[in-house]
Amino acid sequence: MSQLETKLDTESDDFNANVAFMKAYMERIRTIEGNGRKTEEKYRERATKKGKLLPRERLVHLLDPGAPFLELSTLAGHTINGDKEGETAGGNIIVGIGFVNGRRVLVMVWNYAIKGGTINSATTKKNLRLQEIAFATKLPIVSLSESGGGNLAGGGEPDPWSAYGFIDGGRVYAQQAELSAAGIPQVTVSHGNATAGGAYQVALSDYVILVRNQTHLFLAGPPLLKAATGEEADHETLGGAEMHATISQTGEYLAESDADGIRVARNIVAQLPPPAERYLTRDSEIEAPLYPAHELRGIVAEDKRVPYDMREVIARIADGSRFFEFEPVMDQHTVCGHVMIGGWRAGIITNNGPITPEGAKKASQFLQLCDQSNTPMIFLHNTTGFLVGVEAEQGGQVKHGSKMIQAVVNFRPPKISIIVGNSYGAGNYAMCSLSLKPAFVFSWPTARQAVMGGAQAAGVLRIVTEDRAKATGRVISDEERDTMAKTGEMVEAGLEQLSESVYCSSRLMDDGIIDPADTREVIIFTLETCKETEHRGTKPNTFGVQRF
C-alpha cells in the first residue's frame, strides 16, 4: 500500500477559510443541539423535586464510563413540528450506540423533559431508524422510557389527527414484535408516564423494569378513564409500579428509583451473551494517519463548485495514510481502493467528480471484489451525479449506472456512507445513501443531497417552458421572462436550502451530522458495530418472547 502525500497547504487562505466555515457550521449544529438541552434544563428543578434524573442523566448513568458513545440523529425534527431553532429538536428521544457492562447496545432515552416525551412524526421516524439499525446489527435495545404517548397537540403539523401518523407509528410496535422474534432483546425501564402508545412500547419489550412510585403505565389515565367510562381511579391503582409488579405482571423487575432501575437494566444486559468484540481479531495493528484529523475541516470549501481531491480525506482517515488504489489510471473521477482503518480492512469508493460509465464499471467491479473477500465498503460522497451527454449515454451510462446501483445494494459486507460534499441525483443512490440501506450514513456539514443542483433544476424548468412555447409557436413576453427568472431564482435558492445537511439531517435522511475531525472514529465505531453482528450470540424464535 502506498502512502498518500498531501498537497494540502494548511497555511493557505483557502484552507483557513474552509476551516472557519466548517467550524462555524459545527457551532451552528451545537447551538441547535444546545437549545434542546436548554429546554431540558428548565425541567431540572421539577425533576430534582420528584427525585428523578433528567433524561441525559439517565443516559449517562446507563452507559459504561469511558466507553465510546455514538449519538444518532440529534437534529431530528429541527424546524418541524413547531420547532424553531432546536428548542424541541431530537424527536423527543435520545438515541445512540454505547456500551453497557461491556456490551455494545442501542440506547433510546425518552426525553420526557421536552414535550413530555410525546410522540410526533420525527419520533416515529427516528424510532423506526433505530429499529432498522437493530435488525441490521442485532444490537440489543435498552430503552429508558417515559412518554406521554402520541402528541395530541400535533406540534404544528398540518394534520395532526390524521390516521397517517397513527398508522406510521404502528410500525414501531410491529417491529418491536419482530425484533423480539429476531432474537434482539429489548430491555425497557419504565421511569414514569407510559400512556397508551408509551405503554405499548414498554410492554412490547422483552424485559420490563418498573420504578416504584414513578411508573404509571396504562391504556388510559385517570382523566380519560373518567371521560370514557365514568370510573374513578388513582394513578397507582390504574398503573403503578407495584400494581404491575404484583398483580398485572406487566413488569419483571421492581426498582426503587431512576438510578436503581438503570442498575437493574445494566444487570439484565450483563446476563446477555458476552461482548461480541471478544470474538473479533483485528486484521492489523491500529496505526494513526500521518496527518492530523483536524485538517479534515479545511479540505472542502463553502462553495460547492470548488473541487478538491478526496485522497486528502483518505490520507486523514486511513491507518498510516496508506491507500492501495484500484485501477488508478482508469477514470479519474471515481476513486476506489483498499485501506486499513482502525486495524480493519476496508474498501473505499469515492468521487472526484461525476460518475462516468467507466467510473461506474470500475466501482461495480471493485464492489464485487470486496464482496468476494468480505471487505467492508466505505462510501465517501463527492459527486454531482451520473455524467450526462451523448458520449456518456452512448457509453452506456444508464446501463453501467444501474448495474453499479445493483452492485451496491446487493453488496453483502458492511456498508458505511459518509456524505462529504455533493451527493446529487442517481449518484446519491449509487454512492449508497440512506435509500440504499447502508448500515450507517453520516453527513459532513458540507453535505448536499438532492435530485440535482438548484441552478440545474431552475435551468431545466426554464428550458422546458421555452421548449413548450417554441413547440406551440408562442412568443414569451418580457414580463413572462422576468417571472420565469424570479421563479428560477426561487427554485435555485429553495433547492439549495432543501439539500443542505442541516435540512436533510433534521428529516432523517442520514444518521446525523458529524464534525469532519470525527470521521475516522465514526467509521471505526460503526465498522466494529457491524463486524460484531455475527457474534452477538442471541437466537431468533418464531413468536418473540411472550409475557404471561
Place this chain on the structure above:
Amino acid sequence: MGDSPACDVRCWVENKPGEGKVITKVLVANRGEIACRVIDSVQAAGYDAVAVHSDADAKALFVGLADETISLGGNTSAESYLDMDKIIAAAKASGADAIHPGYGFLSENAEFSALCQKNGIIFIGPSATAIEIMGNKSEAKRLMISSAVPCIPGYQGEAQDTVSLVSEANTIGFPVMVKAAAGGGGRGIRFVEKAAELESAIEAARTEALHAFGSDELILEKAVVNSRHIEVQIAADRHGHVIHLFERDCSAQRRHQKVIEEAPSPFMTETLREEMGTAAVNAAKAVKYEGVGTVEFLVDADRNFYFLEMNTRLQVEHPVTEMITDVDLVEMQLQIANGENLPLQQDDLTINGHAIEVRIYAEDPANGFMPQTGKLQLFEPSVDEGVRIDHGIYSGALVSPFYDSMLAKLIAWGRDREEARRRLIRALKQTKLLGLTTNKTFLIQLLSEEQFIKGEATTSFISDDVLTRANPGVRNTDLALATVLLNQSHNDLNGWSNSVPMLRTETLLVGDASHTVKSLQTDNGFDLFIEDEVIQINAVKCYEDELVYTLDGVTRVATFSRVEDEISLDLGDRVLNFTRTTYHPVIAEGEAGSGLIKASTEGLVVDVLVKPGDVVNNGDTLVIIEAMKMEHRHLADGEGKVTSVNVNKGQQVKNRQLLVELALVEVVDESA
C-alpha cells in the same frame, strides 16, 4: 568431627546425638517469607529443600520454590505447622535429615527439638535444654543473674499467688511490667502504672498467658520507660565458639510488636557495643547454646542495659544484620547444624554501613490495624539499588485468615543511616501491593518522622500523634484519580463520542465515608468536580495496572488494581482503597421491612406461631401455609411487635392475603 561421611540413621541414634551426622536434605517447617528465604539458602548451599504446607498454603510461593513438597492438610496452624508428628512424618517420607523451623511455630519448641533428635533428624537450632531454659523467662533470668548478665530488677520466683506477686511488685516499685514467664510475641504482657491496677493486670496476664502459652506462670519486672529495644545477634557452634554479630535496634514498636528494625543502633557507642556483645556471648555460653540466636536487651536513657530474653531461633529482622555484616545467617545455621566450626571469628566481623527493615503487613492502620485477608491483586517489588525484599507472595496470591498477616519485609542498605532510610522510603513507594489494605503508608510516615530521622525513636515512639499523621485521609485529588480510572474503557475509542460531553456522577466509598465525584471528559482529559473544587487531570494514559496522568503540570504514574467495584490506587507515598457504590442496589423501602406479611401462595394455614403482642425478630416464622404438598414459611421481615393476626389455623387463604401485621422497630439505616 572427623572425616567420616554420614552413617546410617540407626547407627547415629545409638551414637551421641548429632555426632557424625551430616545434612543431605532439609525440610523447612514453616511458611511465608521465611520459608522462601530459608529454601533459598538451603538450595544455595547445595541441599535439596522440602516444603510442608497446609491446604490454605497449597498455592503459596514457598511451595513452588521447594524441590519437594508435602501437604500437611488442614488450615489452622495447629492442624499443620504446629503438628509435630505430621512434620516428623513428612521429614521421614521425603528423606529429609534436617528440619529448619524458621521463626514462630515450632522454632522455640523444646519438645519438637527433642522429638527431632529422637527420630534421628537434625533440628537446625539449639538443644531442647537451651530452648527450655531460655523459654522460661524466670528461669532464664535466674541463670542470667548468675552468669553476670545484667537483668532488670524484678521477680521471677516460684511463688505465683496473687499476694506474693503484689508484694514483690511493691518491692520493685512502679511502674512495673507483668509478663508471662513462657511469653513472647507481646502476648501476656501488662504495663502497670499504679498499685491499684496491679491485681486486675495480674489476673488478665495470667488468663492470657494460660491461653496463649499453656502456662500461667508470671514474672514481674521494673518497667524501664522510654527505653530502647536493642538486641544482639549471636552464633555458637558445637565446639564452644561463640561470636556476636553486633546489635539491632528494634525500638520502633507498636504494642510490643516490632515495626522497624535497624542495624547498627543509632544509640550505640563502641563501649556499649562491646559490653552488650560480651553479655550476649556470656548468655549464650551459659546455656551451651548451639546455633544462631538473639539476646534482647532494654537500654535506658543512661545507656544502662538489661537482659530481656533470649530468642533461640532466627529472628524476623535478621536481614539487617546480614546486610551490614555480609553474613548469610541461614547458611551459618546449616554449617553449625552440620557440626562445622563457625566460619568466622569475632575479629573477622566489621560493621559495613547501615540497614533498616520494615515489616509490611496486610492490616488496616486506620482501623485498629485489623488484619486483612483476601486476594493480593498486584505485587511488584522495588528493584532499587541496595534494597532487599524477603517475601512469600505474588500477584494473585491469597492472604488467608489462618496465619500472621505479614506479607513481606523490605530492607534497605546505605553507606550511612540516612542513605538507608532514604532508600527504604523510596523502596516502599516503589513496591506495589494492591487489592488488600497494607500498612505501607503507615511505614512511610514512621520513616519520615522527625524523631526517627534523628535516631531518637524509643519504644514509645509510635504515639497516637504519629498514628494520626499516618492516616491523613483521602484527598480530593485521590478521588479525582479514582474517577479518571473508572472512566477508562478497554475500547480503543476510549472516551470518544461524536456528541457533546455529558456530566457523569460516581459515588466512591473510602473507609466509611461516601464521596460524590462529577466528571466531564474534555479534549485533554477530565474536569472533576468534588464539593466546590474543580480538578483537572490531563494527558491520561491507562495501561494494564498503571495510570499516567498530569495534574497541575506534573506528570506522574499511579499503580492500580481494579476488581469490579473495588479499586486500589498506589500513589507512591499513599495507598488508597475505594469501593465504587454508583451501581449498588437501593434498599427497598416498602418491600422488605414493611411489617405487612402477605401470603406468598394460595393454600391452607397449617400453623400460626404468633399472637398479637408477641415480640419477634427478623426472620422468625409467623405463619406456615401448605400448598401443593409444600410448606411455605412466612417470616418476620424485621424486628418488632405483632399488632394483628388475621388468619387462623386451618383457614384457606388467597395469594397475597394479609396474614400478620407487625409494628417494626425503627432500624437506623447505616448506609444513609
